[in-house]
Amino acid sequence: MHTKYVGQKRFSLEGGEALIPALDAIVEYGSTLNIKEFVIGMAHRGRLSVLANIFKKPYKLVFKEFEGKGYENEEFDGDVKYHLGYSYDVTADSGKDVSMCLVPNPSHLETVGSVMQGISRAKINHKYAGDNSKLLPIIIHGDAAVSGQGLVYEIVQMAQLPAYKTGGSIHIVINNQVGFTTNYLDGRSSTYCTDVAKTTLCPVLHINGDDAEAVVHAMKFAAAYRQEFKKDVFIDLLCYRRYGHNEGDEPRFTQPQLYQAISNHPNPREIYNQKLMAQGVVESSIVKEMAKQFKNLLEQDLDEARKEQTTSMTRFMEKEWAHIKKQKPQTLILRQKQVCLEKN
Template sequence: MRTSIDARENIDLIEENYRRWQQNPESVDSGWSAFFEGFELGNLPQPNGAAVAEIEAREAALQTRVDSLVYAYCSLGHTIARVDPLAETRPQNPLLSLHEFGFNESDLDLRVSSKFFLDNRPMTLREMVAGLERIYADSIGSEFMHIQDPRIREWVRRRLETRPHKHSTPRAVQVALLRALLEAESFEIFLHTRYVGQKRFSLQGSESLMVILDTILHRCPDGGVAEICMGMAHRGRLNVLANFLRKSLKVIFTEFSENYIPDLVAGDGDVKYHLGYRAVRRLASGAEVEIRLSSNPSHLEAVDPVVEGKARARQRIRGDTEHRRKVLPLLVHGDAAFIAQGIVAETLNLSQLHGYCTGGTIHVVVNNQIGFTTLPKDARSSPYSTDVAKMIEAPIFHVNGDDPLAVKFVSDMAFDFRQRFGRDVMIDMYCYRRYGHNEGDEPSFTQPDLYAKIEKRPSVTQLYKRELLEAGTLSEDDAASLETEFALRLEMTRDEVDAIEKRKASEKAKFRESTAIFQPEYTSTSEPTAISEKTLRTIVDGLTRTPEGFQVQPKIKRIV
């Protein structure tokens, strides 16, 4: 017969093994392990109907919170997206905080999923938030939840989720993007140094426009587009003519000459940054795309309905009046004009009417966040310059112009959206204007803080080149070779134009003494100006004297 002491020893042994098994099942032999597993299984509470219902309700509540989080990012992610290249801090929106959905830091390792995000793929809450941030609140901020058709919303959502990681982009694509940026920057720097003070309405600060245009162009052949009808204002027009339509550099440089006279019957009634052009671009694949850039007046956005009318006419000429996919209208806007000019809303309103539709237009807003000297906060009542496009339920993709890969992604998506749905689509490219409104404007007079920041910022070309060099995608020699190639081409063309100008001047000198126009003899006799020197000095002194203790902006002080 066992004593109570023996029983106590057995209990102690069982408890010791049980404690070890709980900490590490492999620390006890297989017999003990099987015993404890059966013991625990037998002690599990058997579920009843009320318990099951409670578990299901708890799981449903969790799923609702997860789905609400996804929906909030789809709807509001753009409000915290990093789309402004000049922003020092990221925008905040408390409606997107985890606490708003009943989560806290301790919940980040919960396993969750949502049928509204990445095909219901299981992941931790931490991974889900990171994915939502990358897709909806990084360099791209998308507005599409205002679209009433759920099929279109679903297409946009799924397409946004396919955005590739930077490291997965093929080298050839990255080098092609850098090439487009280098071409644009080299052209602007050349004009800036060789034609000092001449108006050209520089593209500098928004060079990624060329990435958008280049991406759309190369999608045209496979997408069924044979022709692009294009309109734009003066900002960056010379760059577009040179590097997108491939207008002769010799002609462009000649137009900068003081003695330039067009060899046209129509005369020379307009400035070079208003001129239209027609070209046929042959791509590396051998495919050809016709591009028609309409001439543009100084009246901003007036060209919009003209381009739509031309596109519709070209569609009729090409026999494409049913689906209207062969001719693509492409309009490039400025942010200030797009929200301010009524003709924009009028043109958008016509976009889906049977008698006016053109199968959808790709709108590109070069959003340099200033209109001449006016900042957005003083120019519009809406959060975005593109808000007017919501009236036709156009999807709007805000994108950081200093992220060329993001710019390319939204350009591809905009092209596919237009070709699939035959509707207007918006690309709102946030960037900046490196210099003034034109080359005669000094922006630091009116926006000193903004332009102090811009002056210190490297260009998108230099930022992207540095990124490729650091990633090992490009070597220093490759980058230098590209830069040298563009610089040499510009210099050689300029030398050729200079030689032609000298020859023309020499020929003109032969006829200097021969003129039928009467030239009156020069006289140095002064004419009365009806104002005394004393009065003039008083006026000038009043205009240039500053109050004592008043701090004058340095550049203005030099002028005064």
């Protein structure tokens, strides 16, 4: 993306890649705890990575959206790439089937949190007969937004109320220690960005985003705690943002020292590769071959995407809305005529 679509906004996850094994771990481990469905709400940071790696959205579809292809369905006006929702069913390694739903969001950070809580509560009531152990809501925040926006407090404060509770949510904070261009010391009065969790005495786990195995362990702990005690759990994923707020922003103008340190710091994938090679788990040649094969796959999908003229509308909650039919143009015209006749 960084070389093929220079300057295009994608709000990359680089620096916080540990979010991907975190979500994978909670889905896999959650399936062993009899969780059948995961409803996820998140803003734009890392959304494309989550769609491709967790929801298995075809790379070709993502490329076609970057190419600006029109949609097959002319009634769908489309949206920016990092707003789109998705639904996906998967068989976990445990052999159990789970459903996942990524809720569409606007650019207004944290707005999606209350929407996905409503979706979760509706599914718990109507699909699982009130059994909230069958569905797990996951909200992914940014560090500046989780501490700076009042909506987060409202969601946390309402989490245990009988009319709104969903049996506890997992809150994952992608803590890149800066909000747009605001240093964290200038953005909040509290010690931690997750201190809103103190409102309801929720456990908070502060994790080094460079330690992939610690992140996975924390996610398993969070899922088990939620299932046992039906309360929220916060994961403070301490990481960084490799580029600026978006790929058109130059962060060295506003945070020169921070970004000098970041430019000299290996990314989490490289750190974990080095760890595995030092332990003799994998050889350097295998790592390089895997990277080469994956790059070739992306190049192939990119070539195919550029040849096609249109892209497909992203499917969201398709099963739930299967019985809802679109209004036909003829019906609309007849209705308009009826209204005119009634007026006359």
